[in-house]
Amino acid sequence: MSSNETVERVEREHRASPIDVHVGTRVRLRRTLLGMSQEKLGEALGLTFQQIQKYERGVNRIGASRLFDLARVLDVPIGFFFDDMSPELGGNAANRSRGGAFGFAEGQEGFEDDTLHRRETLELVRAYYRITDPSIRKRVFDLIKTLSPGE
Incomplete structure (x- = not known):
């Protein structure tokens, strides 16, 4: 492997995955909706608030067991973290038609993601x-x- 190939591989590995960023954004959204600080969430999971920050920015990937713990602490189904994911990232119409994060049966057409923030x-x-x-x-x-x- 050439040094250029190695540098490109390392840069790809350190770049946040769009899926990790989406899941982290959903963690932040739910934590904020609950009025919970990063420090309190970290305490509930046995982590530092810096680790929570890294998860929320998508810098660090969230493993399956950690995602399970986050869902339990934030009181949401695991699917919540993948709701509203764009089709380019692997989201599907079934997730969006279920009403997304809040479980409303009606569709939320024209409902921009910025509104949630x-x-x-x-x-x-x-x-x-x-x-x-x-x-x-x-x-x-x-x-x-x-x-x-x-x-």
């Missing part, structure tokens, strides 16, 4: 899940649906 969205979701009475939470959900523009 806005502070307003995160605050709204946190406030929504702080409503402890399921019937009130359902009424708030129905109210928001009626206030949004029709299709």
Whole structure:
């Protein structure tokens, strides 16, 4: 192997995989929605917050057992980490048609991924899940649906 080939191979190995970046982004999204710090998540997993940062940026790959632990601590199914993955990365229509991360049955057409990362969205979701009475939470959900523009 020539030195150029070795350098190219090392650069490829150190570049974050798009799938690892996507999974890390989903970890960050869920952690943020729960209002959990990187430090608290790290403590729950026996890791440092720096390791959590590396997972969230996709710099370090998340192994199967660690993904299982993350799903348990973040209280999501493992498939959550792969929801909304673009077809180029191996995502499929079945994941997207299920309603993605929040399990809504309706499709979320026109729902841009950037929306999930806005502070307003995160605050709204946190406030929504702080409503402890399921019937009130359902009424708030129905109210928001009626206030949004029709299709």
